[in-house]
Amino acid sequence: MTDADYPLIQLHIAGEWRPAETGRTAPVLNPATEEVIGHVPLATAADLDRAAEAAAGGFAAWRAVPIARRTAILHDAAGLLTARSDRVAAVMTLEQGKPLAEAHGEVLRVAGALRWDADDARRAYGRVIPSAPGTLLSVRREPIGPVAAFTPWNFPAGSPMRKIAAALSAGCSIVIKASEETPGTACELVRCFEEAGVPAGVLNLVFGEPAEVSARLIASPHTRLVAFTGSIPVGRQLAAAAGAQMKPCLMELGGHAPVIVCADADPVTAARRAAAAKFVNAGQVCTSPSRFLVHESRYEDFTTAFTEAADAVVTGDGRREGVTMGPLANERRLAAMRELVADAAARGAKVLRGGERLDGPGYFFPPTVLTGVPPESRVMREEPFGPIAPIVPFTDLDEALEVANALPYGLAAYAFTESAATAERLVRGLEAGILSINHCGGSVHEAPSGGVKSSGYGREGGPEGLDAYLVTKRVSHLLGE
Structure with a gap:
């Protein structure tokens, strides 16, 4: 793949590919040549509000889809990604620089991660608890709601997919801000979900000035969970903003x-x-x-x-x-x-x-x-x-x-x-x-990843990987005669 083959980068909001409202963009560089290979749109506040609203509507529709159907759609998306792994890897290498073999391996791994999460969501069991006669006491596991997710440039497929796969498998919708330095790979991922039949509004992709995007999406009344992978200083800022809104976070931060x-x-x-x-x-x-x-x-x-x-x-x-x-x-x-x-x-x-x-x-x-x-x-x-x-x-x-x-x-x-x-x-x-x-x-x-101390909290991968995207509801039902 040459620089000229780099894909057109757009926002994906409510099932539509579109430029930013003002047409504002930033250059995307090939780090191996320092040459401009494309331009990434920078979302406005209005774009971000539309994405959050779309996610709210998408959540209502997606959570109502039977789990077997959701799983089938996500497996179809994984199949499309696998079939396109050569192209997606080539896009990744253009914009991020890693060798093609590494990029190709990353694409195949994230397709596998999507399959795992889709299947594991079918095992997000609740339970029935022995109780007094005439009372049915149970615990339900339900999707938390629309997710605002923020991912870095070092794994252009791996980082976004961890959030997307877990959110959609759990029955949530998502607005994901992928890196402005590696937007092409994220667009290729979203196309696979779109063509697999994920309904409009369930998966929304935005780019923009990071501080502006995070502030707007975290403050949105539609957002129920904040998921972030990145540096400790930025993680602290996002966690503080989410805490002010009493919104839970999933934080996968730096290490040494x-x-x-x-x-x-x-x-x-x-x-x-x-x-x-x-x-x-x-x-x-x-x-x-x-x-x-x-x-x-x-x-x-x-x-x-x-x-x-x-x-x-x-x-x-x-x-x-x-x-x-x-x-x-x-x-x-x-x-x-x-x-x-x-x-x-x-x-x-x-x-x-x-x-x-x-x-x-x-x-x-x-x-x-x-x-x-x-x-x-x-x-x-x-x-x-x-x-x-x-x-x-x-x-x-x-x-x-x-x-x-x-x-x-x-x-x-x-x-x-x-x-x-x-x-x-x-x-x-x-x-x-x-x-x-x-x-x-x-x-x-099949196993969780995550940090302790300042390296974050919550886990991605394994059965624990869906925990942040689910809420636990206790139901006590007094039965009639």
């Missing part, structure tokens, strides 16, 4: 995931697995391993193997065959990488690999390995959200756990050990909502 490599671990295997995860999506993943705490007896071997893995990464335009890491998403991320590396180096860290923007057009930053990184360095305290790997030694596990838990983040954590007893100690000791031992695997449909 520690990796603990214990004294009994295989350092080469740990390094290869950790590096493979570190450079996925150029490190632009909220669960990305980003602080490598390695026992001193394994430090040298781990660092050598990790650096070799970093050297093997092929950085370039994600459309090129053989490329394994694409560009960063924008100039902001490049500036952040330069600042973190410069700060660490100024404090005495050694830049073992990378550390400088690559020559030529595009937002390319190479795999970067830092050693001798002081704990006060910014890269040890702030989420890098890029391909920077600081590696530091530790002497005992209590020390490593203290460092791992010292930050307000609590999204993901990783550890490598050959001891079952040590693994259980890590399970009990690490403060994180997601923990992987002896691997750095990503999200799966």
Whole structure:
């Protein structure tokens, strides 16, 4: 796919594709070339009000659709997305930069997530509770109502689909503000739902100035739930706005995931697995391993193997065959990488690999390995959200756990050990909502993902993934004669 093949970007409100009311747009760039490939409409307050009103009407219609029919429609949408995975992946790579293989895998995963949620909604059981004679006491699970959802650019299909799939499976409608930097993928997703037969108003897609959109949709009297994936500072702002309206939230926020490599671990295997995860999506993943705490007896071997893995990464335009890491998403991320590396180096860290923007057009930053990184360095305290790997030694596990838990983040954590007893100690000791031992695997449909501490609350995926989108109603029915 070339830049010229990029799709027309429009708002989708009440079943219609349309430009913003004022015609206002912003450019969409290809991060591998820095060239404009399209324009995204920026919704007005009137556009947003129409979307919220459409969602209210869509909710009334969608919740009345029998669950078997809803499930069939959502499975049809998943089938359309699977059939179009090559095209959707190509659009994603154009606007976000990740290699085509990664993009294609993302599209297929989200189709699977949609199927999972659609089926799991059929198991959102209530219950009948034994009670006094003549009384029927029951608990019902019902859709909460119209959802306002906000998603970032790093997973242009994955982040929107988590919200859309859960909301629609539960019987809710949704207004989703996808990223203005990756709007094409979101449009392709919505087309699949539209063509599968999702009624008008059930799924509405908007773009705009983020602060304006969130303020308007959260304040709308039609909105019943706020769902957000993104940074902790923005999450706090949205949660505060929702709290002022007494509206519940689902918050999947940032992380700074520690990796603990214990004294009994295989350092080469740990390094290869950790590096493979570190450079996925150029490190632009909220669960990305980003602080490598390695026992001193394994430090040298781990660092050598990790650096070799970093050297093997092929950085370039994600459309090129053989490329394994694409560009960063924008100039902001490049500036952040330069600042973190410069700060660490100024404090005495050694830049073992990378550390400088690559020559030529595009937002390319190479795999970067830092050693001798002081704990006060910014890269040890702030989420890098890029391909920077600081590696530091530790002497005992209590020390490593203290460092791992010292930050307000609590999204993901990783550890490598050959001891079952040590693994259980890590399970009990690490403060994180997601923990992987002896691997750095990503999200799966059948199990929940989410954070603790400042990394958010609520869960996406697994049976828990529908909880935020359902309300629990207690019904006490005094039976007549």
